[in-house]
Amino acid sequence: MQLPFSTLSWQGELPGALRLLDQTLLPAQEVYIDLVRLDDVVDAIQRLAVRGAPAIGCSAAYGLVVGVQDLVDDSTAAVRARLGTVAPALIAARPTAVNLEWAVRRVLARLDALPADASGRLLVETALAEARAIEAEDVEQCLAMGRHGAGLLPREGARLLTHCNAGALATAGIGTALAPMYTAHDQGVPLMVYADETRPLLQGARITSWELTRAGIPVTLITDGMSASVIGSGRVDAIFVGSDRVARNGDVCNKIGTYAVALAARAHGIPFYVVAPLSTFDPESRTGADIPIEERDPDEVRAGALGAVAPSGVAVYNPAFDVTPAELVTALVTERGVLERPNLERVEGLLREGGRIA
Numbered sequence: 001m002q003l004p005f006s007t008l009s010w011q012g013e014l015p016g017a018l019r020l021l022d023q024t025l026l027p028a029q030e031v032y033i034d035l036v037r038l039d040d041v042v043d044a045i046q047r048l049a050v051r052g053a054p055a056i057g058c059s060a061a062y063g064l065v066v067g068v069q070d071l072v073d074d075s076t077a078a079v080r081a082r083l084g085t086v087a088p089a090l091i092a093a094r095p096t097a098v099n100l101e102w103a104v105r106r107v108l109a110r111l112d113a114l115p116a117d118a119s120g121r122l123l124v125e126t127a128l129a130e131a132r133a134i135e136a137e138d139v140e141q142c143l144a145m146g147r148h149g150a151g152l153l154p155r156e157g158a159r160l161l162t163h164c165n166a167g168a169l170a171t172a173g174i175g176t177a178l179a180p181m182y183t184a185h186d187q188g189v190p191l192m193v194y195a196d197e198t199r200p201l202l203q204g205a206r207i208t209s210w211e212l213t214r215a216g217i218p219v220t221l222i223t224d225g226m227s228a229s230v231i232g233s234g235r236v237d238a239i240f241v242g243s244d245r246v247a248r249n250g251d252v253c254n255k256i257g258t259y260a261v262a263l264a265a266r267a268h269g270i271p272f273y274v275v276a277p278l279s280t281f282d283p284e285s286r287t288g289a290d291i292p293i294e295e296r297d298p299d300e301v302r303a304g305a306l307g308a309v310a311p312s313g314v315a316v317y318n319p320a321f322d323v324t325p326a327e328l329v330t331a332l333v334t335e336r337g338v339l340e341r342p343n344l345e346r347v348e349g350l351l352r353e354g355g356r357i358a
């Protein structure tokens with residue numbers, strides 16, 4: 001399926017530019033920005049002009065190229081020295097989505113495998129090739145997650161709920177949590193989707209409802225506080241969410257509010273599916289307690305997209321993510337298939353099959 005917009009792309013060759021759809025302007029404006037400075041790539045990730053674990057992973061990989069492409073005719077030593085500051089700056093942009101660090105370290109590992117006498121040009125060209133490979137793989141992984149997830153939906157139709165945006169605009173492809181919806185819709189399965197608005201930055205209201213409407217999938221926007229009663233009233237057949245980091249035991253870190261949805265799903269016997277590629281799994285995080293949770297600017301809560309909604313001096317706690325324990329997850333949907341009732345043993349088996357651990 002072809003969606004009528006692009007989250008990210010590399011424009012030109014060398015020098016080139018990372019082109020992003022600036023998601024902070026949605027749904028009012030569709031504005032593409034071409035980034036040729038490292039600081040602008042870091043800023044775009046930090047202010048969520050590009051967001052979503054796979055999308056920021058792809059953007060960070062291209063960010064490495066943006067950061068060194070001016071040295072394409074310089075020495076290997078100069079390129080490697082610059083990478084020593086570029087890579088940490090990108091990794092530090094946002095702490096929770098593991099794809100960001102995973103993508104940067106994958107490109108660096110590819111460069112480390114080059115011969116010691118490789119030219120500066122070969123390093124830069126290889127970084128671009130690896131970033132392009134990461135993007136292309138993400139596109140295919142989204143399609144695979146779409147197929148596996150759509151297989152969970154009855155052909156006669158389903159009423160779904162999702163939280164935040166784990167759609168095409170969170171990836172380089174058709175998305176993670178929304179991929180099964182796009183795929184089932186293409187297969188002729190009648191769907192309707194409840195989209196949580198997802199305060200404070202309203203990714204559900206601004207982006208998920210925009211995406212699904214553009215794709216012709218009926219979407220009903222609800223406030224975050226409505227999720228439990230909508231689930232409990234029998235209006236929802238299944239829930240699909242994305243993830244920013246899956247721990248080794250199957251605990252899932254996702255947008256703040258996801259845990260509450262999972263609790264409501266368990267209370268009412270509704271399947272709770274988490275859709276994520278293996279690049280979002282973190283073998284180094286043994287449980288959800290090991291996952292760093294980003295805390296963002298309090299003003300996002302006091303006066304975010306809606307303008308001032310609270311006294312300017314009121315104290316705010318603004319974690320951008322929460323952790324859903326594995327026991328509340330009905331299944332993890334990955335590009336390699338559906339892993340039901342995730343636990344340490346099952347997730348380690350999946351990671352081993354996928355080559356993420358020995």
Ligand SMILES: CSC[C@H]1O[C@H](OP(=O)(O)O)[C@H](O)[C@@H]1O
Nearest residue numbers: 051052053164166170242254255
């Ligand atoms: C497929 S990753 C999508 C994931 O990322 C979102 O967070 P943010 O918008 O802050 O990047 C949210 O947790 C989504 O589920």
